[in-house]
Amino acid sequence: MxxxxxxxxxxxxxxxxxxxxxxxxxxxxxxxxxxxxPPYSRRRAVLAVRRSGEGVELGFRERFSHRIVALKECHVLSPGLFNLCRELKRHLLPFLQQKSVGDLFMSEMENGFDVVLSGTDLPDLQAREIFADTDVLPEIKRFSWSPSIGEPVEPVVQRAEPEVRFGETLVSPPPGAFLQPxxxxxxxxxxxxxxxxxxxxxxxxxxxxxxxxxxxxxxxxxxxxxxxxxxxxxxxxxxxxxxxxxxxxxxxxxxxxxxxxxxxxxxxxxxxxxxxxxxxxxxxxxxxxxxxxxxxxxxxxxxxxxxxxxxxxxxxxxxxxxxxxxxxxxxxxxxxxxxxxxxxx
Missing domain, CATH: 3.40.50.150 (Vaccinia Virus protein VP39)
Known part of the structure; x- marks a missing residue:
């Protein structure tokens, strides 16, 4: 529209x-x-991610299609979330052993980002070691994995408890928790x-x-x-x-x-x-x-x-x-x- x-x-x-x-x-x-x-204010998004011959495809699903539309610009996502998408793409390949489409749940919190990868194979040691390096995307406070939407979530790394403020109270939601957009x-x-x-x-x-x-x-x-x-x-x-x-x-x-x-x-x-x-x-x-x-x-x-x-x-x-x-x-x-x-x- x-x-x-x-x-x-x-x-x-x-x-x-x-x-x-x-x-x-x-x-x-x-x-x-x-x-x-206002535009550029959305703090929560679900993107599709998949291994391809050229590396990693990351973006939104095209309606009624399995095609992934890459993010070249977005007037809805916050600048922080949009930039995280671009940076995160460089580190996801070891998490994507197969070419099936997974989901990436991302939320921008008060103190950083909460990320859940869903619908991919269980991360191996090589994948888990990526975020063990504190210099790799330090703005991600928690990265978790789930076999599919609605299944139990397993933390891969937690550098701090992600926090969101409701009124005057800071709350630490569980991974992938619902927030207003x-x-x-x-x-x-x-x-x-x-x-x-x-x-x-x-x-x-x-x-x-x-x-x-x-x-x-x-x-x-x-x-x-x-x-x-x-x-x-x-x-x-x-x-x-x-x-x-x-x-x-x-x-x-x-x-x-x-x-x-x-x-x-x-x-x-x-x-x-x-x-x-x-x-x-x-x-x-x-x-x-x-x-x-x-x-x-x-x-x-x-x-x-x-x-x-x-x-x-x-x-x-x-x-x-x-x-x-x-x-x-x-x-x-x-x-x-x-x-x-x-x-x-």
Whole structure:
């Protein structure tokens, strides 16, 4: 979508939300203007990597193809991440014994980079010794390997714990952990969530909390119970809270919210529930929220369609969509972040 004139692009992007709400029959009391992150700001990327006759191919997968498009320039990636791609390519050949395509997960953290190589053969001694040299890409704080996406991750080298800041708290996420794609987008989402809180806030429930993107900023207003299905992310959140002396203010619970959504009786007692599910949304959890007595629900989503679907369940259960904020942190793509504030009608 980089070919579109800016006004046309912004109109198209904002319409992704309004059209999704219209299809679901949802009316919002207030829809904010589209908020955007700047170019060259993406701090997280997944690239394809493969051994070839000329060395190493590294870049993005062409749509509906096995072809790898080399990175000659990119208006989305941060300069640090883009430069790392070019430098890392020079050191990956020993990790690629076969010509099958692997995945390279890269995240730019506060103190350096976290990298996970997936879908390749188990690294041999020659490969492991590359990053044993502290002069080789010292900006990489942790390099890990996994046989495939979703499989256990094995550290190859860790020079320091990669850290990311949520609110005022530094968190050390597990390898390949989910982060918001941009720090600027995360800040916009956090601001929208915090502005959606009532003037006086009691206990808050943070569902699909990850490593604490919203948990730690929310904890400034009151106690927060964070619930997350990824055990490693849940532990990282609790460990960071403990280090900051927030153990009495923040509690982290490991629970698969798709298999075991919190039921209405478990939601009682919370003044606000924040939920930020994956792109598929959280139909079952939204249905239980709709049947609860929680005064205010704040939904965060990267998919306007599933957001609207879940919003319809909340509205049917007696909530009113008081406000909604669209945030464009997936520049020139059909993805859009949404923050919606629902209050009991």
């Amino acid at each position: 980089q070919h579109l004139e800016e006004t046309a692009y912004r109109t198209w992007k904002a319409d992704l939300l309004t059209q999704a709400l219209d299809r679901a029959g949802i009316r919002a009391d207030a829809v904010s203007a589209l908020q955007q992150v 941009t720090a600027e987008g995360e800040a916009l989402l956090c601001r929208a969530v915090l502005e959606g809180l009532p003037r006086e806030t009691g206990p808050v429930l943070d569902l699909f909390s990850g490593c604490g993107t919203f948990t730690f900023p929310l904890s400034r207003s009151g106690p927060v119970r964070a619930v997350e299905g990824d055990l490693a992310a849940c532990k990282a959140l609790q460990n960071a809270a403990n280090r900051r002396g927030l153990a009495g203010r923040i509690t982290a619970e490991h629970r698969d919210l798709f298999r075991q959504p919190l039921r209405p009786e478990e939601l009682d007692g919370f003044d606000v529930v924040v939920f930020d599910p994956p792109r598929s949304g959280a139909r079952e959890q939204a249905a239980h929220l709709a049947a609860s007595s929680v005064p205010r629900v704040i939904g965060v989503s990267c998919n306007p369609s599933t957001f609207a679907r879940d919003a319809a369940l909340l509205v049917e259960g007696g909530y009113r969509l008081a406000s909604v904020v669209p945030v464009d942190q997936f520049l020139w793509s059909a993805h859009l972040e949404v923050v919606g504030v629902f209050v009991r009608a």
